[in-house]
Amino acid sequence: xxxxxxxxxxxxxxxxxxxxxxxxxxxxxxxxxxxxxxxxxxxxxxxxxxxxxxxxxxxxxxxxxxxxxxxxxxxxxxxxxxxxxxxxxxxxxxxxxxxxxxxxxxxxxxxxxxxxxxxxxxxxxxxxxxxxxxxxxxxxxxxxxxxxxxxxxxxxxxxxxxxxxxxxxxxxxxxxxxxxxxxxxxxxxxxxxxxxxxxxxxxxxxxxxxxxxxxxxxxxxxxxxxxxxxxxxxxxxxxxxxxxxxxxxxxxxxxxxxxxxxxxxxxxxxxxxxxxxxxxxxxxxxxxxxxxxxxxxxxxxxxxxxxxxxxxxxxxxxxxxxxxxxxxxxxxxxxxxxxxxxxxxxxxxxxxxxxxxx
Amino acid sequence: xxxxxxxxxxxxxxxxxxxxxxxxxxxxxxxxxxxxxxxxxxxxxxxxxxxxxxxxxxxxxxxxxxxxxxxxxxxxxxxxxxxxxxxxxxxxxxxxxxxxxxxxxxxxxxxxxxxxxxxxxxxxxxxxxxxxxxxxxxxxxxxxxxxxxxxxxxxxxxxxxxxxxxxxxxxxxxxxxxxxxxxxxxxxxxxxxxxxxxxxxxxxxxxxxxxxxxxxxxxxxxxxxxxxxxxxxxxxxxxxxxxxxxxxxxxxxxxxxxxxxxxxxxxxxxxxxxxxxxxxxxxxxxxxxxxxxxxxxxxxxxxxxxxxxxxxxxxxxxxxxxxxxxxxxxxxxxxxxxxxxxxxxxxxxxxxxxxxxxxxxxxxxxxxxxxxxxxxxxxxxxxxxxxxxxxxxxxxxxxxxxxxxxxxxxxxxxxx
Amino acid sequence: xxxxxxxxxxxxxxxxxxxxxxxxxxxxxxxxxxxxxxxxxxxxxxxxxxxxxxxxxxxxxxxxxxxxxxxxxxxxxxxxxxxxxxxxxxxxxxxxxxxxxxxxxxxxxxxxxxxxxxxxxxxxxxxxxxxxxxxxxxxxx
Numbered sequence: 001x002x003x004x005x006x007x008x009x010x011x012x013x014x015x016x017x018x019x020x021x022x023x024x025x026x027x028x029x030x031x032x033x034x035x036x037x038x039x040x041x042x043x044x045x046x047x048x049x050x051x052x053x054x055x056x057x058x059x060x061x062x063x064x065x066x067x068x069x070x071x072x073x074x075x076x077x078x079x080x081x082x083x084x085x086x087x088x089x090x091x092x093x094x095x096x097x098x099x100x101x102x103x104x105x106x107x108x109x110x111x112x113x114x115x116x117x118x119x120x121x122x123x124x125x126x127x128x129x130x131x132x133x134x135x136x137x138x139x140x141x142x143x144x145x146x147x148x149x150x151x152x153x154x155x156x157x158x159x160x161x162x163x164x165x166x167x168x169x170x171x172x173x174x175x176x177x178x179x180x181x182x183x184x185x186x187x188x189x190x191x192x193x194x195x196x197x198x199x200x201x202x203x204x205x206x207x208x209x210x211x212x213x214x215x216x217x218x219x220x221x222x223x224x225x226x227x228x229x230x231x232x233x234x235x236x237x238x239x240x241x242x243x244x245x246x247x248x249x250x251x252x253x254x255x256x257x258x259x260x261x262x263x264x265x266x267x268x269x270x271x272x273x274x275x276x277x278x279x280x281x282x283x284x285x286x287x288x289x290x291x292x293x294x295x296x297x298x299x300x301x302x303x304x305x306x307x308x309x310x311x312x313x314x315x316x317x318x319x320x321x322x323x324x325x326x327x328x329x330x331x332x333x334x335x336x337x338x339x340x341x342x343x344x345x346x347x348x349x350x351x352x353x354x355x356x357x358x
Numbered sequence: 359x360x361x362x363x364x365x366x367x368x369x370x371x372x373x374x375x376x377x378x379x380x381x382x383x384x385x386x387x388x389x390x391x392x393x394x395x396x397x398x399x400x401x402x403x404x405x406x407x408x409x410x411x412x413x414x415x416x417x418x419x420x421x422x423x424x425x426x427x428x429x430x431x432x433x434x435x436x437x438x439x440x441x442x443x444x445x446x447x448x449x450x451x452x453x454x455x456x457x458x459x460x461x462x463x464x465x466x467x468x469x470x471x472x473x474x475x476x477x478x479x480x481x482x483x484x485x486x487x488x489x490x491x492x493x494x495x496x497x498x499x500x501x502x503x504x505x506x507x508x509x510x511x512x513x514x515x516x517x518x519x520x521x522x523x524x525x526x527x528x529x530x531x532x533x534x535x536x537x538x539x540x541x542x543x544x545x546x547x548x549x550x551x552x553x554x555x556x557x558x559x560x561x562x563x564x565x566x567x568x569x570x571x572x573x574x575x576x577x578x579x580x581x582x583x584x585x586x587x588x589x590x591x592x593x594x595x596x597x598x599x600x601x602x603x604x605x606x607x608x609x610x611x612x613x614x615x616x617x618x619x620x621x622x623x624x625x626x627x628x629x630x631x632x633x634x635x636x637x638x639x640x641x642x643x644x645x646x647x648x649x650x651x652x653x654x655x656x657x658x659x660x661x662x663x664x665x666x667x668x669x670x671x672x673x674x675x676x677x678x679x680x681x682x683x684x685x686x687x688x689x690x691x692x693x694x695x696x697x698x699x700x701x702x703x704x705x706x707x708x709x710x711x712x713x714x715x716x717x718x719x720x721x722x723x724x725x726x727x728x729x730x731x732x733x734x735x736x737x738x739x740x741x742x743x744x745x746x747x748x749x750x751x752x753x754x755x756x757x758x759x760x761x762x763x764x765x766x767x768x769x770x771x772x773x774x
Numbered sequence: 775x776x777x778x779x780x781x782x783x784x785x786x787x788x789x790x791x792x793x794x795x796x797x798x799x800x801x802x803x804x805x806x807x808x809x810x811x812x813x814x815x816x817x818x819x820x821x822x823x824x825x826x827x828x829x830x831x832x833x834x835x836x837x838x839x840x841x842x843x844x845x846x847x848x849x850x851x852x853x854x855x856x857x858x859x860x861x862x863x864x865x866x867x868x869x870x871x872x873x874x875x876x877x878x879x880x881x882x883x884x885x886x887x888x889x890x891x892x893x894x895x896x897x898x899x900x901x902x903x904x905x906x907x908x909x910x911x912x913x914x915x
Contacts, residue, residue, distance in 0.1 A: 059803055069913070073836075080684035081807050084799035086742075229768070237764045244757040244792075248750050255746045258682040562859065562878070562892025590892070592879045690834070697863045700877070745799075752795045755788035762781050 029231035032219050042106040044239040049099040056092040066190035068183045071146035072264040079261050090254035100280045103131055111338045114325040115218035121319035126208040128316045133201050140189040147262030152275045154181050283348035385425045386433050387417040404503035413464050447494040475573035498522050517555050519565035545623035584614035597708035633658035653711055664718045671729045678735035688731035695724045816912040830866030852900040852911040853886050859893040
């Protein structure tokens with residue numbers, strides 16, 4: 001039988017890249033199917049959205065200029081003059097927010113399903129670092145349009161970093177590239193956003209995905225269901241349906257709610273009332289606002305910041321702290337703790353937007 | 359060593375008490391009055407913030423007496439003038455404030471003609487005629503806590519002046535018998551000037567004294583109202599001066615700006631003020647069929663047309679913006695048209711129909727460009743929505759196709 | 775067999791359509807727009823010799839209006855033309871060599887300083903450079 005052109009190309013590449021072996025390895029991966037397997041999709045959604053961010057980010061890089069005299073103007077140019085610039089930029093901004101939201105969902109779903117238990121501790125830890133990295137992506141990216149909101153949100157955010165004990169002042173200067181938000185900050189944040197963080201994220205995503213591929217999907221404790229489907233192509237195709245629907249959502253958002261350009265940052269203007277950071281930081285921001293000024297003689301804000309750092313550390317080390325889950329036993333204590341954390345984050349975030357003069 | 363101790367103590371004592379000698383000059387007036395109550399203590403409290411005190415002037419400099427004496431009778435010696443009667447206050451203050459050589463010692467830039475001006479004012483005239491209800495220096499400036507007019511809390515600081523005048527002029531009971539209205543301040547508060555001065559804190563906006571004068575306060579005569587307004591509204595005044603209305607109004611004895619704009623309740627003008635129907639006043643003088651009547655109608659039509667078109671385009675841009683299209687460039691061009699619109703409305707004072715038409719023409723040409731940009735923006739909004747439909751349809755098909763494929767594959771696996 | 779082919783065809787076709795629908799905006803995005811770039815901080819306000827001495831021209835600068843003045847001595851100055859009182863546009867008066875605001879008689883000298891009237895602050899001045907035939911105005915940083 002005559003070879004089809006497709007077959008010929010495949011054989012050519014197979015001889016050189018040993019594709020067959022890779023494919024055989026890939027075909028082996030199975031994904032359990034049970035009542036909670038719906039949550040497995042979220043990891044792939046995170047990856048998909050990250051891909052969108054890389055693509056749109058790359059396109060924005062073509063027209064964006066990271067200098068205080070041109071940043072805002074270049075964003076305005078993209079939104080008004082570049083063909084479909086409004087779309088690329090709005091997709092980038094909307095997807096950033098959706099991505100961080102999905103990362104939180106992914107994190108909490110793996111938490112409650114105890115997917116972090118042995119041998120997947122490193123998957124959890126790399127994932128936590130990725131969460132921090134993506135929030136840093138969000139924080140650094142937010143400054144780049146150099147508008148009023150971004151300038152002041154950056155000021156407020158770095159002020160909080162600056163209030164850490166001992167290292168605060170130094171840390172703030174390093175982050176800002178100086179004592180204030182300035183050109184140095186813009187250059188630095190641009191570097192974080194398009195060079196340092198992407199490389200770091202790539203490395204950690206690589207590790208994270210490698211671990212998932214090698215170890216397979218974790219089944220929740222006590223699930224005896226043996227049904228499985230192959231990862232390639234069945235699970236992926238199902239994941240793709242989700243991706244398609246998310247694309248529809250993003251499209252609708254971008255057409256009806258394009259991201260605004262905003263007024264250009266004016267360092268001499270007074271801070272606008274009610275300035276807040278992006279929504280994914282608001283739970284920390286509001287905590288700092290409502291914490292009493294002094295607790296047992298220690299400055300309240302400082303205590304809260306240290307509390308967050310300690311909490312973050314504990315959260316990172318959950319796989320090692322949850323001994324019962326490591327033995328494949330139910331661990332309701334950690335489930336309740338996780339619920340408390342999730343509830344806290346949700347309540348604090350909602351409070352930020354519903355209570356006017358917090 | 360022991361011998362030096364008492365000497366050093368003496369030096370220390372002298373050093374400690376020296377300030378008392380320099381600054382703590384005995385002032386028995388303040389000391390005694392501070393221990394009294396209510397209106398006898400009030401001068402002491404108020405004087406702490408008084409500008410005279412800042413120049414080291416005190417009770418004795420106005421009231422006389424001997425502040426070194428604790429005994430009240432000896433303190434109130436021959437030089438003691440006491441509190442002046444209301445009718446004597448102007449001369450009392452003028453004793454220093456009209457003396458150029460004296461005032462030079464304290465504030466060389468301060469005017470010394472306030473008393474002269476005061477006698478030309480209505481307040482001064484009434485006072486000379488024996489009416490002690492008329493305003494004297496202390497009614498506006500306060501008495502012991504006098505602050506300069508440059509100090510924001512002073513009764514004579516621009517945005518406090520309406521309140522200061524209102525103390526008498528808005529008091530119907532007090533003003534009974536003077537045959538002038540008492541609603542001026544209430545009317546002023548509704549005006550654009552009050553809005554600018556009191557709300558927007560624009561210190562260049564007029565308060566009572568800017569039009570009526572300060573110490574020589576007098577309502578401007580009908581024929582000089584325009585001169586008053588022209589201080590700030592120069593171009594409107596110049597246009598009016600060369601318009602046919604100037605001669606006509608002067609002959610009629612009608613107040614130039616005031617006839618259409620009012621005096622205290624000056625509101626934001628609108629095109630409705632010109633025309634042949636209410637509330638325009640043109641028809642009050644110009645009969646139907648007259649040239650003036652026709653001109654009024656023409657001007658109104660031109661203005662309304664232009665302003666209407668302007669508002670249309672404004673709405674167009676707002677709609678496009680609401681639909682998510684970037685219109686800041688078009689909005690910028692609209693600013694140019696705003697300038698022309700303001701200019702055209704001002705030109706109505708000149709009543710030159712040809713001139714107004716020309717300006718309206720320029721404005722409408724500029725507006726056409728903005729309108730085109732606005733319509734292009736709306737088109738872009740439409741295009742985006744259409745694009746969304748196309749993309750969503752493709753994605754919907756893709757989702758269905760994927761789902762079908764998944765179903766097919768799982769069926770296949772089940773059968774094998 | 776037919777069913778399988780249909781599903782594959784449907785999948786392939788919809789995938790192709792979606793990719794095309796996404797590729798089209800990206801390609802249009804990449805192609806350069808008519809207006810070269812975003813840098814609006816340097817504006818060519820006029821050509822050399824365009825303005826006689828003691829005259830002026832207004833032009834767009836960034837998002838607002840500016841005025842380029844050729845003084846009687848032949849010096850070129852550029853300033854913001856937005857009056858600092860209530861944002862009306864000022865105009866050059868050749869007989870007084872000042873910038874005058876018709877709204878409430880604000881008056882500025884050619885250095886932007888307030889000479890009389892209600893404006894509370896001076897006009898921002900810009901840098902003027904001559905590059906060949908062009909008179910280029912930019913912000914003083």
